Amino acid sequence: MNQQASKDANETTTTSKPPYMQNRELSWLDFNKRVLDQGADPTVPLLERLNFISIFWSNLQEFFMVRVGSLTDLALLKKSIVDPKSGMTPAEQLDAVYARCHELYPYYEETFENLRGLLAQENICQLRKDDLTDEQLVALDDYMADNVLPFLSPQIVNARHPFPHLENGGLYIVVRLDEQAAPKQKKTKEEKARAKAEKAERAEKGEGKQSKNLGAEGVTLGIIPLPRQTNRVIQLPGEGLSYMLVEHAIEMWVPEIFSMYTVKHTNIICVTRNADLDATEGAEEQGEDYREHMKRILKKRSRLAPVRLESERPLSRTVKKLLLDKLGLAEHQIFVTKVPLNMGYTWGLGARLTPERRAALTQKPFAPQWPACLDRNRSIIEQVSEREVLLSYPYQSMDAFVRLLHEAANDPAVISIKITLYRLASQSHLAEALIAAAENGKEVTALFELRARFDESNNIEWSQRFEQAGCHVIYGFRNFKVHSKICTITRQTEDGLQHITQLGTGNYNEKTAKLYTDFSFITTDARIGADAADFFRNMALENTSDDYSILWVAPLMIKQNIMRKIDEQIALAKAGKPCGLFFKTNSITDKEVIDKLVEASQAGVETHLFVRGISCLLPGVAGYTDHVHEVSIVGQLLEHSRIYGFGPREGCEIYLSSADLMTRNMDKRIEIAWPILNPVLREQVLGYLDISWSDTAKLRELLPDGSYTPLGFFAQADEAGNVELFDSQKYLIAEAQRMRLAAAELAARHEAERAEDRRVVFPLGRVETSTPDMPEVVTEEESEFVVREDAIPAEVPVAEPAAASMADIAEGRATDVVDEALAALRGVAGTSRSEGDSEAAQDLAAGKSAPASKTEDAEAVKPAAEARLAPEASSEPSVEATPAPEAPASAAAVMAVAAGATAASVLQSAAVPAASLSAPEAKHAVAAAPAATEKAPKHAAPAPSSAPTPAAPALAPSSAPAPAATTPAAPAPSAPAPAATKPTAPAPSAPAPASASTPAAPATPAATLEPDPFAPAAEIVDPASPSAATVRETLPTECVTTEIVTAPKKLGFFGRLLKLLFG
Template sequence: MGSEYMNRELSWLKFNERVLEEAEDKSVPLCERFTFVSIYQTNLDEFFMVRVGSLYDQTLLPQDIRDNKTQMSSQEQIDAILEEVRKLNKRKEKVYQKLIEKVAKEGVRLYRMDQIEDEKKMERFFQSEILPLISPTVVGRRQPFPFLKNNEIYAVVSLTTKSSKKVRLGIVPCASNIFQRMIEIPGEKGSYVLGEDLILHFVSKVFPGYKIQGKALIRVTRNADIDADALYDEDLDYREFMADLMKQRRKLAPIRLEMSGDLDIGSMLMLDNYLGLEEKYVFHSEVPLDFSFVFQIQDMLRKNESLFYEKRTPQKSLMFQDGRSIIEQIKEGDKLLSYPYESIRPFLRLLTEAAEDENVVSIKMTLYRLAKQSKVIEALIEAAENGKEVVVLVELRARFDEENNIEWSRRLENAGCQVIYGLDGYKVHSKLCLITRKTDKQFECITQIGTGNYNEKTSRLYTDLSLMTANTDIGIEAAKVFRALAKGEVVEDMQHLLVAPHCLQNRVLDMMDEEIEHAKKGEPAYIGIKMNSLTDKKIIDKLIEASCAGVKIEMIIRGICCLVAGVKGKTENIRIISIVGRFLEHSRIYMFGTKERRKYYIASADFMTRNTVKRVEVASPVYDPAIQEKLEYIFDTMNRDNQKAREMHEDGMYYRVHNDEEPLNSQERLYEDAYNR
């Protein structure tokens, strides 16, 4: 009998495999398949930087830390990861080679240097355009091994001289802002080589007087797992401390070495020794080490529409009317926006209107990730300049967005906003906005609760939900959340909102218990969940208990899922699907109970321990019947997807959904609905 638990890291790799499947899928337009190869690679980079880095740190501790679901040790998890990644990378290489062949037929040909017949013109180009810009290092007593930047490409050469047989290493940085990564072959329009291939091919010109014994391209990935809370000293300015921490992170220890080319064993050992890496962390590649250039290829082929997804534009929401106050419309009834199918504009209009409304006394908001040119920030600055009280919690620990957020926090402060920087020990990941108005001696609240970031760019690429309500009870509780945040505290008790860390997980477990009780009485019982990840063991165990009691459970989980569905006697009443398609599934919906007594929530929180008990997260009840129906329809449409859905089987593997129903791609269907409306 199979286990009902799956290891978190191996489950994540299964998700990245589903991303790779989209690159392999012939029904996906050619240039979009390139995007999925690139996403697979950048996902993997971050996985090594954060998750493998964290596991590696655990192996250095005296205590034996084990996964609480599968009991695998940190080292066992690393070994399983490395084995699985090698297999997946073989598939990545295969699909990349195929895509490069296909794209050549469309007029963009990318050659390796060993495929070029007339080397002379490339040599002349190298001598005149590249060589003068190169800064090589020969490692020796007076020249220490250089610092290799995270995820950048370098040429490594093993060198000897006529007088000495001793091998020395030469290092050449291949990343440059001065020359293009894709270099057009002189006189051959549409034919290219990559800059790093050109440098490696003519690297002997960089080291005259040396004999080249071997050469390769390498790329080092560094551990980025750094615990800000553990290092913070209260006497320091928090923002400056975070800025320093980001500089430190760039210098953390290597966790992976990727290479293409040939180095002798002695030089390889020398390189591993300098980097402090064991051989098992070295990955050999037959394809480029970084795929960011594929977007250049896409730009060259942009005119050929058949190579891309059909253009889709977020539509106007029918819930809002043009030319009328957004605030007045929300006061008439709750509103829901569904991204990317509907435009984020009504929410941006709400902020701008609040900034200009003389009755608005305050705007309070939590910010996690923002667009580069953020209209949200512009509206908040305008509100502060108009004399409103603007309180903004900017989470400086939003991983890989820290530097952006540090800059935004400075701008907000300079404009007169009150900026809070999160809480000790808890990241603030909630998507909460509270607008307070004072009219005729009475206060009104407009509250917005979302599943995704206040980011105009990702609202066109990620599926998310944004609820706007004038419900007084929800407004009062949102105000309570902001009061707690301002004091550096967390809320302990709520009637309507579910607020982690203290009143989300327990309330979810209570609602699951209610369903278990109904099932035990022989009554129909139901749980429906849509989210990105499921790792929280308390919730997983409760889902297993519910399944055993006979509760029908349907889950749409895009990424990590540590619960295995369909295991006899354990999870046979649970169905789990994952949808990986054109848009990144990011919205969270919780539903408890059969249709006539169902409770509906949208939330910023996945059911991961880090969300349920280690972050400030907010889930909001949905009371409006029309919006409940809309959530039901979204969930049902995705549940019936038989084009982009993969269903988990009891072996823990995911298989494409095949049935006799009419073909249904849920993302395309929801976009068509938005257009048809």
Template sequence: MESIYMNRELSWLKFNARVLEEAESQEVPLCERMTFVSIYQSNLDEFFMVRVGSLQDQMLLDHEIRENKTNMTAQEQIHEILKEVKKLNRRKDQVYTELMKKIEGYGIKLIDFASAKPDEKKFLESYFNQEIMPLSSPTIVAKRQPFPFLRNEEIYAVVVLETRNKKEKIGIIPCSNNMLPRMIELPGGKGRYMLLEELILHYIGKVFKGYKVKGKSLIRVVRNADIDADALYDEDLDYREFMADLMKQRKKLSPVRLDMSREMDQAVIEALCRYLEITPDRVFKSEAPLDLSFIFQIQDLLRKNSELFYEKRVPQKSPDFRENESILDQIREEDKLLSYPYESIRPFLKMLTEAAEDESVISIKMTLYRLAKQSKVVEALCEAAENGKEVVVLVELRARFDEENNIRWSRMLEQAGCQIIYGLEGYKVHSKLCLITRRSEKGIEYITQIGTGNYNEKTARLYTDLCLMTVNEQIGMEAARVFQALTKGEIIEEVDHLMVAPKCLQSKVIALIDEEIRHKKQGEDAYIGLKLNSLTDKRIIDKLVEASKAGVRVDMIIRGICCMVPGIKGETENVHIISIVGRFLEHSRIYIFGCGERTKYYIGSADFMTRNTVKRVEVATPVYSEKIKKRIRGLFDLMLSDNKKARTEDYHGKYSMIKCEGQPCNSQEMLYQEAYDRAAIKTENKVVE
């Protein structure tokens, strides 16, 4: 029998393969296909830095750790990862080459020296001599000159040099230079370019005069970024300064992967591996450039060709909000829901700004995880504090790869007079929770916002997320308890309405699944619908298997990692799983339990991963508005009907595109069109009035 479990890391690689499929798809506009190649590469880098880095650390332990679903050791997982990545990278190289050939048809060409014309070669040599040589910092590895530190994700040219007495040495030159353009334009205005690192590699012999060049390649190191901040923290240290120092340390962690642009002698590769302290199986040869960020420059050059890009879409005004009226008053009338990126984040930002200026508002409390570089959220919170309101902000400094950004924002908020909390020992705070407390004629009033995504204006245009705003008193009181616990460094032990990890989310989800099992056993209809980024929590997976065995229908829309295999007879045959990978990053989390009038709806910040359900502070909220329940069900059902960007998982754990039979349904495009239509109807009604 097929296993009901899939390894987490191998499942993630299947997700990145689906990203690569978008690059391969003829239906995706050409420049957007290039974006997906770049996303595949950056995803893979982060995967190695975090997940492979973590597995590498596990291998250093005295005792062997086995993964709890497939029983694989860290070494076995890394072996399978490397094997699969080599296959995927061949596909990546192939699609990159295909796309660049198509780009040539639009007048943009990246050349190498084999295709350079004589006058271009003359220009490039002169450019190298005058612009690059004076700035180069060469190193020859020798007894008195140790192997240099190679920065994470930066490109270096490495060369094998032969001395006059036939001894071999290794020479290295950094190719990343902020003073010079990555794409060097050749004269003549014909859209011909060469990458800076290729030019350096070609003329590298000029830098190492007196040596014979025996072999050369571009290389790029990806380093481990997995640091356990809590394990290293000393309570006598200032936490913010400790995190700032930790970020410097992370840049120096051990390598997990070495990328090369050319074949080199095996002895040289082995020498590089010794210097970098990695094994030869971590070396990857790439036909595509080692860093694909220049793709966005090519896109800018082609921006006038609209057919090469997705049709322009702009977040629309929500028709549920009236213009030129108080946002807070409108939320008091009825609960409000915003659906990003289809609807604009502006009503939420306006709510914050209004609260900052409203004399009846006593306090604003908020959890911040990832913010935009120019954050209007921070501006509103600073304004509120300067207006004399109590502003309590939990800034999670352990938001991976956003730590430095969050340190900067925390200093700015503190200077404005906000009370800053830095999370809990042992638990990341990942919740998306905002609580505005107001003194009204009836007494204290809470306006609570709970979302599925970060308070980030940039990602609100790129990620699909939901944002609920309510004056429900019970939800407001429980949100207040969450903030009270956070300020005391504690966690919530019990709640009636919200789901709050780490103590009251997993157990509530399991209880709700049990309730559906009970209904099914009583001969009633039962249903579970989940939309998540990832599913890895074994306790929840096992409970879903139990539900399937009982005959409960389970529909899941899981974008990324899914450690559960559906459709296995007698085990998961009532489980249906799809993954949508398209123009926008699916990020919203929806939990649905029940049928008919007894259906319960929740939205929240938590995926069903153990790290979310028992190792973080997460908040999910029930939806009590009948109008919003209906809307969320409409969103969910439309996504289940997607036959253009959805892949279905079979009982082998393999994903394949859903066949488009009948009416085509690209759920993301349809939801955007719906947002345009709703905004247009509102405008028409306004004109009629």
């Protein structure tokens, strides 16, 4: 058992349950149900739904291994231990967990069976014995004879053959046997004739009589482990994809395998064992290498006590009694389900389909894009030395950071590279770059955390490879896991030492970087560099220091500073000044932080939480968390970034972190949080949150009773009751692709302008050139730019100088067609990147829009309005232009909130409600939307007009429609006056505190901040709002789903607010 957990639990004295808290384990099970809900969501493609069921299974497997295993250990202690958040002992928590899981299993089974039927309609059939045709039986017989039966190792259980060890997570066919052989059945004439012929054939070969099999005595049970050498899926003849799982096939051969016995009953079982290991156990043994110690500890995992037994069918009385006795389990720890006991096979089914069928049943594939803010043709070291960079995974690729490490490995100026490694991919380009650096003579220090759960073996293997390559490998602290993500590159320059520091919210794992949403911050700030150098020095000395100038390092700084910052907001609220709090985190479980948030709520501080997983805090509890509002997103990507916000939106302090608001992260791990001081990057983070909070497809609100309400109900419906839902993740994927394509097109045009006789091959999409005299741009899949000229090689790297980033959009330098930013960054406008950054930052601070001259320069490369970009490359070269789907208010529009536009006017253009302000703030902000929009800077995104508008230009990140022909052109890209349309209530403002142009209600004591969600609707109607139908025409198809949404039974803060706005 984990000794630290035992110690902490024994020190607990709280026994009463606070009304604003809930149990951690039950909250996690609610999160996993939200994952399973995706498997039942009709708007999700069928194979993706099957994968969500697999994720639910995998999550639950790990939950039993770790959390249930830990509680089982704690329940064995003599002293009664009480969870301070729920007032429950470990035994009570276990009872509640098992009871909740027994409630989840029927829903799990129903979801799978419904999906299995839907897949069968698409000719993807998982077959059982009774489903097989004669042709399939023959094929299965041949396959089993060659690929399965030779590898089986059946066992019997009796006095001479003891009950075997059942591995954790392994599948077994259990067979109820009788000692006597099965009685002979009367043969037909055909069978007798066939047997006679076989006997004669054996006699001719001199084989003699067949031997008789005699079974052993006292046998009641047979066990067949699933062989590891076989494929789990057996594909059979049939239309589409017909397949059988190997365990079901083996069941069919059980009578033949145990032919000497009578088979009474068969079943498939799986045992889940406790896997909560204490890595410090026995660590004091002298002379033992730490890696060898971890290997020894890991061997114990597969043999720890069972905590769950699953079976595909009810067990017979005899078999159940035997299994419970041998495994030491109680009957409530048995779970019976028709769902296959290992759902890992689902991920490979798509590869067995034709590309066309796979595309129809899965999400549109996307690849993380090269960051548009970085020039692929220039040195990354050179660019990050000029300006700070904030990358957003997986929308932007980790390749830029990996390339930075490759450059450092070969840069003569680089002295050392130091990095913390918690989880690595099994095949890692990042790790290879670090090894190459060491082989090139650089000083490479890698801090490996060998206790990263379920990645221990992979980390041990990588640490050995690093050490063999000459890296300095360290392992951190004995009592603290090193969970921080930091890398520092030290260079010797003419001006002295330079530290390039990278800080991340997620792991250095190329695989998960394509699935998890995270931020990666790269800077040459001298203060952060000095702190990074101190950090690695302290790690080598196992020093948990709090002596850092700008970084917050747990366990001595993160929680302490969060508490201090919350106290500051409480003081502002009591003084009647603007205040606010915001946290985006995977989980919130720390009682001290929760109690402090309750104190802030009672003082009147509006607090907004974005929590994907566990939430021990219940929002909206009268007298405690009235001013706390919480939402969650479970969707295509796993929300993983951690963001802390202190203060009202205008001027709020933003910190990114590797730490969740959990006791284990802030008290028992080495974590790092750091501020985003650059105003451009700060607005980039806020813009990302705006988009996420605008989601109506996946966003759910947590209610005071612990249940979740999907907010898609409040999206506007048509006459048939269909609702168009906005998916923020899909939108951000599409936006990253559009920015990447826009950057690449400008590069192609720039190349074409410089050499008209060159042939340019443009990757990723088809482009129709907008200038008749310009050379044709040809698309070739997987190609880079090909420049055909006598003096130039036939193939050169893709020419992609830096394009407009999210930050550029937030500054207003990129407008309808991102002309100004991209052209400037390509050298078209004659402004250097660093100069542009400086000028734009000054303009942002002053509330100015982009200079008209720059926009006029950009007109030189603006393509025709009818040109389009396709989101992906065609598989065949083509000169036809393919229209790209339009976006709602794009990143340019949504982030214009930060630059001065009202959140209401911006979010209207996405036709989706956002919910983050308190009710009084929302009422005043939306009421003031028309006036505020008129006062917004000219680069703010306009609300779409209901009048017919020309198609968006090819380079547009789909921010807003162009003004109607009658609208006079402005010298700078400005917002056209919206046409008169049917009045529609505008959406409430974006997350956390109000935008700069939105008047926020001053914070006062809680009594005067009581929300008024049912104010008369007439007070907040914007007569200039566009109609929903007009707005929806601008939504990209990949970001919108249509669904009939059932009204939730209960409404929270956001639900009441949206009901007010949309009826």
